Amino acid sequence: MKRAYDLAIIGAGPAGISAALAAAASGARIALLDDNPVAGGQIWRDGPQVRLPALARRLRAELAAQANVDCFAATRVVALAGPRGLLLEDEQRGWRLDYARLILCTGARELLLPFPGWTLPGVSGAGGLQALLHGGLPVHGERVVIAGSGPLLLACAASARRHGARVQRIAEQAAWSTLARFAAGLPRWPGKLWQSLRLLDPAYRGASHVIAALGRERLEGVRLRQGGQIVELECERLACGFGLVANTEIAQALGCALRDDAIAVNDWQATACDGIYAAGECTGCGGSELALLEGSIAGYAAVDEHARAQALWPQRQRWQRFAEALRTSFALDPALRHLAAADTLVCRCEDVPYAALAGHAGWHAAKLASRCGMGACQGRVCGAAARTLFGWSRPAPRPPFTPARIATLLELDDEQEPPCAP
Amino acid sequence: MNARRCADVIVVGAGIVGAACARALAQRGLEVQVLDDYRGGATAAGMGHLLVLDDNPAELALSAYSLQCWRDWAPRLPAGCAYRNNGTLWLAADAEELALAAAKQQRLSTHGLDCELLGAAALRAAEPALRADLHGALKVGGDGIVYAPNVVDWLLAHEHIRRCRAQVVELDGAAVRLADGRRLAAGAVVLATGIDAGALCPELPLTPKKGQLLITDRYPREIRHTLVELGYVKSAHQATGPSVACNIQPRPTGQLLIGSSRQFGSRDPGIDGTLLARMLKRAVHYVPGLATLNAIRCWSGLRAASPDGQPLLGPHPHRPGLWLALGHEGLGITTAPGSAELLAAQLCDERPPLPVAPFLPQRLLPEAADA
Amino acid sequence: MPELYIDGQRISVAAGTSVAAALALAGDGCSRSALNGTRRAPLCGMGVCQECRVSIDGQRRLACQTPCRDGMRVETRR
Numbered sequence: 001m002k003r004a005y006d007l008a009i010i011g012a013g014p015a016g017i018s019a020a021l022a023a024a025a026s027g028a029r030i031a032l033l034d035d036n037p038v039a040g041g042q043i044w045r046d047g048p049q050v051r052l053p054a055l056a057r058r059l060r061a062e063l064a065a066q067a068n069v070d071c072f073a074a075t076r077v078v079a080l081a082g083p084r085g086l087l088l089e090d091e092q093r094g095w096r097l098d099y100a101r102l103i104l105c106t107g108a109r110e111l112l113l114p115f116p117g118w119t120l121p122g123v124s125g126a127g128g129l130q131a132l133l134h135g136g137l138p139v140h141g142e143r144v145v146i147a148g149s150g151p152l153l154l155a156c157a158a159s160a161r162r163h164g165a166r167v168q169r170i171a172e173q174a175a176w177s178t179l180a181r182f183a184a185g186l187p188r189w190p191g192k193l194w195q196s197l198r199l200l201d202p203a204y205r206g207a208s209h210v211i212a213a214l215g216r217e218r219l220e221g222v223r224l225r226q227g228g229q230i231v232e233l234e235c236e237r238l239a240c241g242f243g244l245v246a247n248t249e250i251a252q253a254l255g256c257a258l259r260d261d262a263i264a265v266n267d268w269q270a271t272a273c274d275g276i277y278a279a280g281e282c283t284g285c286g287g288s289e290l291a292l293l294e295g296s297i298a299g300y301a302a303v304d305e306h307a308r309a310q311a312l313w314p315q316r317q318r319w320q321r322f323a324e325a326l327r328t329s330f331a332l333d334p335a336l337r338h339l340a341a342a343d344t345l346v347c348r349c350e351d352v353p354y355a356a357l358a359g360h361a362g363w364h365a366a367k368l369a370s371r372c373g374m375g376a377c378q379g380r381v382c383g384a385a386a387r388t389l390f391g392w393s394r395p396a397p398r399p400p401f402t403p404a405r406i407a408t409l410l411e412l413d414d415e416q417e418p419p420c421a422p
Numbered sequence: 423m424n425a426r427r428c429a430d431v432i433v434v435g436a437g438i439v440g441a442a443c444a445r446a447l448a449q450r451g452l453e454v455q456v457l458d459d460y461r462g463g464a465t466a467a468g469m470g471h472l473l474v475l476d477d478n479p480a481e482l483a484l485s486a487y488s489l490q491c492w493r494d495w496a497p498r499l500p501a502g503c504a505y506r507n508n509g510t511l512w513l514a515a516d517a518e519e520l521a522l523a524a525a526k527q528q529r530l531s532t533h534g535l536d537c538e539l540l541g542a543a544a545l546r547a548a549e550p551a552l553r554a555d556l557h558g559a560l561k562v563g564g565d566g567i568v569y570a571p572n573v574v575d576w577l578l579a580h581e582h583i584r585r586c587r588a589q590v591v592e593l594d595g596a597a598v599r600l601a602d603g604r605r606l607a608a609g610a611v612v613l614a615t616g617i618d619a620g621a622l623c624p625e626l627p628l629t630p631k632k633g634q635l636l637i638t639d640r641y642p643r644e645i646r647h648t649l650v651e652l653g654y655v656k657s658a659h660q661a662t663g664p665s666v667a668c669n670i671q672p673r674p675t676g677q678l679l680i681g682s683s684r685q686f687g688s689r690d691p692g693i694d695g696t697l698l699a700r701m702l703k704r705a706v707h708y709v710p711g712l713a714t715l716n717a718i719r720c721w722s723g724l725r726a727a728s729p730d731g732q733p734l735l736g737p738h739p740h741r742p743g744l745w746l747a748l749g750h751e752g753l754g755i756t757t758a759p760g761s762a763e764l765l766a767a768q769l770c771d772e773r774p775p776l777p778v779a780p781f782l783p784q785r786l787l788p789e790a791a792d793a
Numbered sequence: 794m795p796e797l798y799i800d801g802q803r804i805s806v807a808a809g810t811s812v813a814a815a816l817a818l819a820g821d822g823c824s825r826s827a828l829n830g831t832r833r834a835p836l837c838g839m840g841v842c843q844e845c846r847v848s849i850d851g852q853r854r855l856a857c858q859t860p861c862r863d864g865m866r867v868e869t870r871r
Contacts, residue, residue, distance in 0.1 A: 035840050037860050039590035042839055048807035069714055074858070091854075109841045121823050123836035131838030135811030135857065138818055146430055217832065344491065348836070349843060352829040361460060367500075368466050368571040376639050376718050376843035381836075398810070399693050400717055403639055403843065405852075406680075407713040413703070466818060637847075716853050 001095040001411075005031040005070075007302055008086065008097055009248060010077055011105030013041020013164055013278025014288045015295035019061050019103045022299025022308070024066040032069055032087065035076045035402070040064065041107060042127055043288050047134035049163065078408055079399035080253055084275075087399075087412055094408025100300045101275045104263060105249050105295060108244035108281035110152075111134075113385050114346045114354065115339035116212040117361060118240070122219025127243030133159050140164035142236040142408060145222045147171035147210040150243050150330045151287075152346060154198045160239075164218070168233050171208035171224050173242075173333050177283040179206045184331035189322045191289075213238050243330060244285045245384045251396035260284065261387075261394070268309060269298035277302050287321030293319060339391050349375020349380040363392040376403050425597040425607035429455035432598055432608040434590050434622075435748075437465035438459070438570045438755050441577040442762035443747050447612075448582035450770050455608065456578060459589040459599070463616045464754055465570045467723025469635060469671055469679055471511050472566040472756045473647055476529050480732055480780035481753070484664040484760045486531060486533055487776055489564050491759030496566075500576055504569035511540070511549065511635075511647040511666070512560040512654075522598060523560040526652075535564035551644045551709050555696030560652075567648060567671055570755045585678050587725045593622050596743030610769055613738075614747040616754070617726035623741075626734070627786050628749055630724040632685040634698055637715045640676040648672070651708060654682070663695075666701040668708045678715065680705045682752075693720050732780055735764045739784040746783045797865040811868055812856035813838070813845050824856055825870040846870075 005381035007023055010296040020032045027279075032039070040044045052060075063069060072090065079087040085098045102358045117123065124132060126148050133139065144165045146153050148170060157167045172179065177197060186196035191207040207227050214232070221234045241246045246262040251418040254390045256271040257264040262284040279294035293316040300309035340346060342355035352372040360366035363373070363386060372386070373379030386392050400409065429452075433444045436458035444454045472492050491506070499505045516519040523539060530537045539560045540548060545559045578585050592599040597607035613619055617630050630762040654667040669681040683701045685694065698720060706712050728734060728749035738744040747765050750757060764781060767774035777783075796805040796813075799819040802870045816822050818844050823832040825844040832850040835845035838857050845856040856867070 018850075036858055046809065047811070048809040063833060078693060079693075080862035087695070106826055108838065112837065112842070118825065119831065121821065121842060124835060125837050128836055128842075131813070132835055132857065133814055135838070136807060136809075136818070137822075138811065138814070143532045218834075290574055348827070348833070364462060365460060366461070369575065374719070376716070376846065378718060378840065380802035380841050399720055400694070401697075403716040403718045403853075404842075405713065406636075406638070406706060406715055408719050409636075409717060410699050410706065410713070413699035714852060 001093070001386050002093070002098065003031070004318060006099070007100035007101050007103065008033065009032070009103045009105060009109050010280070011041065012036075012039035012071065012073070013105060013107050013280060013291065014043060014104070015107075015291040015298070016041070016105035017063055018292045018295035019279055019299035019302070020066070020069050021059065022296040023060055023303045024069050026303035026305065028303050029272070030066075030069045031099070032063070032071045033075050034076065035072055037074045039071060040072060042131060044126070045134040048136045048252040050134050059097055065326065077250055077401050078401060078404040079191055079412065081412055082414070083314070087408065089404050089408040093226070094152055094411040096411055101381045102277070103279040103298045103302055104256075104276065104282055105280045106247040106250055106282040108246050109380065111242040111245050111384055111388065112381050113242050113336055113339060113388060114344050115217065116341050116344050117130065117214055117219070119345055119348055120213050120215050120219045121217075121334070122215065122236060123213050123238045123240065124240040124289040126152050129237065129239035130156045130159045133163050139237060142166065143161060143168050144237045144239065145169045145223065145224075145233055145235045146172070146239045147208070147222070148243070149173045149332060150241065150242040151195060152241050154201070154204075156239050156241070157201065157203065160199075165237070167203050168235055169224065170204045171210060171226065172204065173336060174206060174330050176206035178329050180324060182325060183324055189289075189319070192322070194359055209333070209339075210238070210240055211339065214283060228391075242332060244281060244284045246284065248282060249401050251282065252397050253372070253399070253401070265312065266302040266305070269294055270301060282325065286319060286326065290316065290319035332388070340389070344384055347372040347375060349377050349382075352382070357386065357390070363395055366392070367395070423626055426496065426606035427608060427693065428606045428674055429453045429584070429608045431455070431610045431612060432457060432606060433612045433614060433700055434598065435463075435613065435615035435618075436574060436585060437463050437579065437614060437616055438574055438758040439616070439747050439761055440612070440749060441574040443584050443612050443765050444759040445577040445580060446762035446766035447486050448580045450766060452582065454583045455606065456583060456585045457588045457590055457600075458585070460587055463617070463618065464725055465574060467633070467635070467721060468570060468752075468755050469509075469681055470568045470570050470755055471671055473648070474530065474535060474562055474565060475753060476526065478729065482529070482533060483776050484757050484781070485533060485753060487610055488757045488760035489566075491763070492566060492568070495759070499568075499573065502569065502572040503576060504572070505566060507564070507566040509647045510562045510565040511545070511649050512562070512647060513552070513558055513651045514557045515651065515653070522652050525560065527560050530562065537561060538563065542610070542755070549645060549647060549649065551648070551711055553708055553710060557603065561647070565648065567673070568674070568755065579787060584643040588764045590622060593741070594743055595689065595741060609613055610743055610745055612745045612747055612765065616748055616750075617724045620727070620746050623738075625787060626748070627729050628726045629687065631727045631751065632688045632690075632718060632722055632724055633681065633752070634683045634693060634701065634722045636680045636698065636702065636717050636720045637673070638678045638680070639718050641678070641715060643676055644711070645670060645672040645709070649708065664697055666697065666704050668704040670705055670709060670712075678712070680712070685761065689724065691722055693722060725751045728786060730786070733757065733761055733780040734786060735761050736768050736778060736783050739787050795863045797859045797861050797863070797867060799867045806861050810861045812847065812849065812859045812865070813862050815867070815869055816847075816856060816869065818856070823869060838839055
């Protein structure tokens with residue numbers, strides 16, 4: 001099967017939804033693709049006990065009302081297919097989509113760094129725990145420790161408490177002085193005042209990081225460094241996130257340039273490739289407010305409504321300053337590069353320990369010798385970790401961009417039927 | 423060139439062929455300096471299928487001799503080399519191909535190789551995942567599989583071998599110039615850089631044959647032998663356009679490595695989606711259950727093909743001091759041990775274990791080059 | 794209230810529950826055994842890390858991105 005659209009948008013988080021809404025008024029035929037079962041991205045992930053914010057509900061309702069926007073949920077981009085085409089996979093089948101223009105709103109994933117015990121059941125990402133909670137993960141009455149860096153830790157704590165968990169500690173690696181400066185600046189941005197108040201959470205500690213997850217068959221506790229002290233806390237869950245990594249794989253495969261490990265864009269949110277735009281966390285992490293604005297600008301620009309796009313530049317600039325404050329406040333302490341012990345697994349797919357990687361000249365050599373990154377996650381987790389630990393460049397993306405059925409890849413044969421109208 | 427003598431022999435290229443040559447020379451007591459730029463080549467990209475091929479007597483002699491070397495090495499190879507003597511099944515889709523299988527059995531048996539003709543029922547019993555209507559197969563019992571990059575490390579771990587990361591930018595007889603300006607000399611230089619050799623030695627008649635491979639996630643093991651369609655020989659060696667054939671290899675990890683394709687003249691490392699799909703169609707045609715398995719990675723590599731399909735093993739006829747070990751097309755991993763013995767024997771004036779004439783570089787470099 | 798089977802055990806869950814959550818509702822929350830034999834559970838929650846891949850009606854899929862449906866048969870990987 002093959003369909004053709006004027007505009008394809010990859011990712012239905014805040015950036016993708018707002019791009020679709022901005023572009024929809026032009027009448028263009030739009031496809032909005034997302035690998036999750038419902039639109040909303042990570043921040044507005046829906047689930048059985050989730051009450052989405054009013055803004056998210058309104059945008060989703062608006063999206064549903066657009067007759068010219070087709071939403072394809074649970075649909076992954078597997079490969080590029082021809083010069084302006086994508087190979088997609090959903091639960092039932094593989095199929096191809098041709099586009100005239102493309103907006104990448106592929107978001108970000110968490111930076112997950114290895115430390116002793118991090119493979120124990122009960123340990124997850126911080127955004128990971130939040131996402132699992134939205135899917136209905138039961139944590140009622142459980143003791144939870146949250147560690148890592150960034151505002152996501154606080155959001156994760158709020159979600160965990162809402163689901164009945166007892167949050168024992170929120171361990172932020174950034175120094176108190178930096179956090180105080182960040183908090184003092186928060187009221188400058190609308191709606192962020194409450195976030196500065198969250199820093200007063202009694203469980204919150206600055207200058208703190210995880211040292212080890214403890215337990216035999218599953219997590220029983222955590223060892224933390226808090227300032228100069230080592231503390232151990234009993235807990236059933238440990239959620240660790242060390243910041244975000246932009247999802248740039250599809251952009252790289254398309255030939256888009258990167259800047260600071262994110263997709264490089266100009267004022268129009270246009271990438272280095274003609275007709276391809278990018279918005280949201282995949283262009284650098286800045287939160288949902290920035291993502292919404294970037295998405296709108298990209299959506300307008302992609303249907304040549306430049307005046308409307310340009311009108312949003314001042315607002316975007318304001319939130320870009322917020323993004324900059326985030327980046328500088330939560331820069332990672334180099335000590336976090338040394339959490340893994342020699343026998344700590346860095347590659348969780350292929351069980352490759354730290355000692356098997358250290359000393360190699362780079363990612364490629366380490367991979368060939370140790371199988372690191374040869375597993376199902378395709379180096380998404382260990383490749384990003386190795387970049388932080390060893391400074392190696394991240395692996396170049398190759399199709400399939402995500403594990404995909406061989407039956408899906410068969411659709412790449414060009415001698416298929418011509419495109420049909422959607 | 424004003425060069426410092428660094429070893430008895432400099433081997434340029436630490437792929438499987440360069441590593442095997444270095445090992446064979448070191449075992450003869452020579453001090454060997456191996457230079458490699460770590461860009462990676464066909465050794466990292468290949469399937470690691472160790473197989474006897476019999477398109478012509480020279481190929482059969484070299485591959486059969488090399489397979490025996492592999493079996494001799496096997497007990498000493500570290501686990502990471504993933505050596506398995508799992509055998510190849512050459513699949514016959516119809517009566518005509520079954521006749522080809524029988525003829526192949528004749529040739530291999532004459533050479534003393536372990537092979538067995540399986541009828542349709544025996545084939546179904548051996549590999550139940552195969553489609554049911556095949557006519558049979560030829561089982562070549564001595565064939566195997568290996569993970570070549572780790573074999574390279576094993577081969578180079580020798581007291582007489584030093585390995586250094588360096589990019590060679592110029593050859594001058596038994597000396598080389600490196601990208602950083604240094605010049606190194608030795609009693610001989612062995613060039614074993616596969617398709618990249620053209621940059622240093624433009625007169626070599628090598629052309630790239632691009633191949634693409636795919637590997638699945640880990641699954642419970644249902645396939646034991648390496649499965650190759652008998653049409654492979656035709657599509658691999660007789661076609662002039664892009665070609666594909668079914669080649670399914672069970673890895674010790676439970677993954678399936680699926681090939682194969684050949685594209686002439688392309689040096690683009692990107693995956694050709696259409697060719698990938700056609701290659702997978704062949705594989706799914708033979709093993710229908712593959713369709714629902716998850717693929718996790720695809721990659722490509724360049725085979726260095728010579729005009730007559732045989733490698734170049736021996737002295738460069740017009741560049742004294744320079745020796746060649748390249749042009750192995752798709753058989754470099756299989757024939758690395760034999761190639762290394764042939765090269766080392768010539769270099770050390772020993773009697774080679776096989777006739778060298780079909781492999782001498784002068785057969786393809788008759789005229790004095792301008793180099 | 795979809796009703797599904799996890800490693801043969803019948804469980805009914807709230808509509809919209811992910812298979813990853815159902816693994817925890819039905820048992821220890823684990824999705825697979827690692828190469829070294831230890832059990833693993835969902836890590837990233839967003840379709841990246843592949844730790845949560847399980848067999849769902851015979852196909853290998855991600856528990857974190859799959860909503861539970863009536864009659865589903867989920868097998869964790871031992």
